[in-house]
Amino acid sequence: MNDRFAPTPKPPYYAVIFSxxxxxxxxxxxxxxxxxxxxxxxxxxxxxxxxxRDETGFGITVSYWRDETSIAxxxxxxxxxxxxxxxxxxWYDHYHLRVAKVERAYSGPEGRTA
Amino acid sequence: MNDRFAPTPKPPYYAVIFSxxxxxxxxxxxxxxxxxxxxxxxxxxxxxxxxxRDETGFGITVSYWRDETSIAxxxxxxxxxxxxxxxxxxWYDHYHLRVAKVERAYSGPEGRTA
Numbered sequence: 001m002n003d004r005f006a007p008t009p010k011p012p013y014y015a016v017i018f019s020x021x022x023x024x025x026x027x028x029x030x031x032x033x034x035x036x037x038x039x040x041x042x043x044x045x046x047x048x049x050x051x052x053r054d055e056t057g058f059g060i061t062v063s064y065w066r067d068e069t070s071i072a073x074x075x076x077x078x079x080x081x082x083x084x085x086x087x088x089x090x091w092y093d094h095y096h097l098r099v100a101k102v103e104r105a106y107s108g109p110e111g112r113t114a
Numbered sequence: 115m116n117d118r119f120a121p122t123p124k125p126p127y128y129a130v131i132f133s134x135x136x137x138x139x140x141x142x143x144x145x146x147x148x149x150x151x152x153x154x155x156x157x158x159x160x161x162x163x164x165x166x167r168d169e170t171g172f173g174i175t176v177s178y179w180r181d182e183t184s185i186a187x188x189x190x191x192x193x194x195x196x197x198x199x200x201x202x203x204x205w206y207d208h209y210h211l212r213v214a215k216v217e218r219a220y221s222g223p224e225g226r227t228a
Contacts, residue, residue: 002135004172005210015131015214017176019164021116050133050210052168058118060166060174062131088223096119096164096221100129100214107210109202 006048006064011102013047014065020095022057029091032083039079045070064102071099120162120178125216127161128179134209136171143205146197153193159184178216185213 022029040046045066053059065071074080087095136143154160159180167173179185188194201209 002172002208004135005133005208008210008212011212015129015212017129017131017216019119019166019176021118050174052166052172052174054166054168058116058166060164060176062133062174062176092223094116094119094221095223096122096219098122098125098129098216098219100216102131102212102214105210105212107208109206109209 004050004052005107006050006062008047008064008102008105011105013102014068014071015100015102016063016065016071017098017100018061018063018095020059020061021093022053022059023091023093024057026057026091028086032086036080036083039077040074043070043074043077046074068099118164118166119221120164120176122161122178122216122219125219127216128182128185129214129216130177130179130185131212131214132175132177132209134173134175135207136167136173137205137207138171140171140205142200146200150194150197153191154188157184157188157191160188182213 037049037051040049040063047064047066049061049063051059051061065074151163151165154163154177161178161180163175163177165173165175179188
């Protein structure tokens with residue numbers, strides 16, 4: 001296991017699934033994404049995040065939260081709201097955001113012999 | 115919007131969040147992943163999937179399902195179970211799998227002028 005995986009607790013908890021297609025020239029995106037992750041990590045209720053993106057700019061970030069209140073508080077954060085506006089105006093060609101309650105979780109491979 | 119996004123209906127529905135680190139030499143993985151997606155698409159209750167992976171081999175696939183029964187049926191499918199065994203023995207250095215109920219969903223950017 002490496003640090004790309006979020007060390008989430010036993011369910012239930014919440015997941016925010018953010019799938020997105022970056023625009024061709026998302027100026028300033030990387031710096032803002034790093035800053036937003038750093039800020040999220042300081043929030044009460046933040047449990048971790050997993051994120052990846054391929055060479056076409058299609059990415060998925062899943063952030064994990066203790067409860068709906070912590071998600072709502074982060075959504076309403078002033079700096080985060082400014083970043084959301086940049087995302088809409090400049091960075092994302094398209095995105096889907098889904099809020100889901102994690103009911104069950106597994107990890108592995110436990111059966112691995114190597 | 116491009117076809118990397120799953121055309122999911124109005125919530126509620128279910129998401130299976132599968133984050134995984136591929137091993138260095140996942141022989142046969144791509145072909146099996148393509149086959150499994152094709153088979154999943156033929157299952158009752160399958161709503162779509164979103165998937166991406168970066169150059170380090172860290173990937174996230176989120177598949178969307180109508181209900182828990184359709185997830186359980188697919189998990190127990192014979193060919194899929196064989197693929198799961200290959201994944202554990204050969205392909206994944208590590209994975210997390212989370213089953214979550216999607217309660218709310220948004221997409222955008224609606225405010226885009228370009």
